[in-house]
Amino acid sequence: MKKHRLDPLLRPKSVAVVGASKRADTLGQWALKNLEIGGYKGRIYPVNPRYEELQGHQCYAALSELPEVPDLVIFAVGDQRLEAALDEAIAAGVPAAVIQSTLVMDDDSEPLLKDRVRQKIKDAGILVCGANCMGYYNVRDHVWSCGFDSALHEAPGNVSLISHSGSGMSGIMDCEQRLRLNLAVSAGNELGTTMDEYLDFALDLPETRVIGLFIETARNPDGFRAALKKATQRRIPVVALKVGRTEESARLTVSHSGAMAGDDATYEALFDRYGVQRARDQDEFTTMLIMFAELHPVGAGELVSLHDSGGERQLFVDLADSANVPLTKLSDDTISKLRDVLDPELPAVNPLDAWSRGGPDAAEKMTRGLTLIMQDPGAALGVVVHDRAPFGKIYPSYLTYMQRARAESGKPVALVSATQGTGYDDAVITSTHAGFPVLDGVSRFLAGANALFAYRDFLLRDADELQSPAEGIVTRWQGRLRTGETLGELDALALLADFGVQTSSPIAAADEDAVIAAAKKCGYPVVLKTAQPGLLHKSDQAGVVVGITDEDQLRQMFGLMQSRLGDDMLVAPVVDSGVEMILGLKRDPQFGPVVLLGFGGILAETIADVQFALPPFGARHARRCIDRMKLRPLLDGVRGTHRVDIESFCQLAERFSIMAHALRDVLAEVDVNPVIVNESGSIAVDALVVGRDRREKIRAET
Secondary structure, eight states, rough: OOOOOOHHSSOOOEEEEEOOOOSTHHHHHHHHHHHHTTTTOOOOEETTTTTTTEEEEOOOOSSSGGSSSSSSSEEOHHHHHHHHHHHHHHHHHHHHHHHHHHOTTTTOSSSSSHHHHHHHHHTTTOOOSSSSOOOOTTTTTTEOOSSSSSOOSSOOOEEEEEESSSHHHHHHSSTTTTTTTEEEOOOOOSSSOOOHHHHHHHHHHOOOOOOEEEESSOOOOOHHHHHHHHHHHOOOEEEEEEOOOOOGGGGGGGSSHHHHHOOHHHHHHHHHHOOOOESSHHHHHHHHHHHHHOOOOOSSSEEEEESSHHHHHHHHHHHHHHHTTTOOOOOHHHHHHHHSSSSSSSSSOEEEEESSSSTTTHHHHHHHHHHHHHHHEEEEEEEEEEOGGGGOOHHHHHHHHHHHHHHHHHOOOOEEEEEESSOOOOOOOOHHHHHHHHEHHHHHHHHHHHHHHHHHHHTTOOOOOOOOOOOOHHHHHHHHHTTTTTTTTHHHHHHHHHHTOBBBBOOSSHHHHHHHHHHHHHHHEEEEEETTOOOOOOGTOOOOEEEESSSSHHHHHHHHHHHHHHOEEEEEOOOOOOOEEEEEEEEEETEEEEEEEOOOOTHHHTTTTTTEEEESSSSSHHHHHHHSSSSGGGGGTTTOOOOOHHHHHHHHHHHHHHHHHHHHTTTEEEEEEEEEEEEEEEEEOOOOEEEHHHHHHHHHHO
16 A cells, blocks of 8 residues: 555554553543554554553653654643643654644633644644544554544444544444444644545545545645545545534625625535535434445436335335435336235335235245335335334344345345434344445435435536636736726626626716617617616616616606716616526635526525536536526426526536636626526626735735
8 A cells, every 4th residue: 555644643653652641541541542452563652751661561751762753642641731742742753643632721821822832733844633633543554543432443444534523523433333434533623634634545545435524614625625536536435514604704795696605605516516425414424424335336227115114105205205315216017027026905116015914925025026126227226114123123034135136136225224223233233234234214314315326426427628718818807806896887797708708788878978879779678777886786776777668768767867876877788588597706715716506686685596616617517506406497487488598508607617717816706697598598787796805815825
């Protein structure tokens, strides 16, 4: 196995425990004991001047007395002594350390201990897990660098778990034997090593089949994106439990797009880009990890299920519908074969209830029924949904169903209890590790099935070929926007047009004669808008009149608007009616520009039916985003309206995303609302662009 930058931290050849102790249930005792429990094969050096020997190892008074410089130091000392101990380790040339303490002292002074330690780590270039963490378990390589008791974990495992939450890590790994871990890391405050680096390390472990992230934030955004891209290239799925959603940044924006794109929207777009499957809670998180780790890859098709209860079968249909998990419609051939197996009163449908009269041949009917529905051409994944036996056990016949069905269909299958079961029954664990997962709770299973199907579909996506914009156009607008200027509608639409976005091409006019001339050039009917500087949302001030049909009406509307909002006007032709959509951009402080697509006009503020994507992206990705929207049927025509040209909007969104990427360093916010989409195409009729001040960029980078 090739070397990795984190080897001194996660695969050390020698470990020193500074603060090793005999006192029961202390960090110093457990840190030393866990190395033995995990089967560590390297050299162990307890360091504490109070002892000559600890747990069968010679004890040393100081790091300087060791016979070699250890690869890793585990600090088991209080915060009052931590800084001096770190100084000693750095002076000795130790390449890696684990700091589990919080680095908080009541009598501290500025700069605080945490900041002092962070700077020392940075200056020394030392690899550090923590602080404020619970260490790590490299189960595969038998390095348990942690200070707490734990369940036993057998190497090598097939799941890597990286968590910002220490309890989030231990609460999963110590309470679920069905989950086979090869690596578990509590990253803590990431003073020296960030989540993306652990993720990169885990991707190089040959046994890794899935990686779970319990994530608060990405402290190294570029590295995080690079690691997710590597996971995609290796075809290793990533499941994320993202916590810390906030709308704080939305209150600081001026555009509708910015207000709708809270901090979490960036992660939605990021996860969508790299096929990361998102769990809502720790139960879903664990179930998804087990399913990705233990089930065979999912092929084309949908879900089939076997039941022994009509009522539970009906409930399963309802739950699958709520979870948006598609159920296979059985072929005529499968239905015909099922009728030969089932009791006459049972319908040959999916989900299938194959238990009616019981009897000595009931188990064989169940087995045959499951096999037939899994052999259906439309089946990708099978599930047996049964209640547990008394005391949380499972009947052997359940396992027989699955084993025979998979052997004859070649497709993955799981057993799911309708209610909570147990993860500590030997049969449950053995079956799960043999590739027949035994899971708890239908809803959790369906979330996992959704993740399997979504990841399968993600891997089948074709890459979009995007055309780069002209260099001269990019350079010109970079120069214009880097001062932080806010562009009014005329200039904002000109920017969009330069990048190939079709616009309504308004004409500026500063007096009545110019307004009349502009209307003649556009051709009636026209739209009259105020162009008053600083007025960002014209409709809110009655600064837009649509559908002016002649010169007299235009003069009248000009006079009324001029008296309230000044001379500066825009005149544009009326765009044929259609569905109003929105395109927007907000700059995320970590990952840069995020594009918003959705339904616009008044719906942008009331329904907020939007999706988010990282630029640049192509028309096909834009179409996937649109197809996920709740109001999507409006684009196909309802109640007598015509179907609009969805593909033209997708092409427009592609060009907008190329602009967003090309000007990523100088754009703060963009609002294109509405984009009118009708039968003949899509056209942007209003826009707002906020430049990113160059000084803001410098401050962010420093």
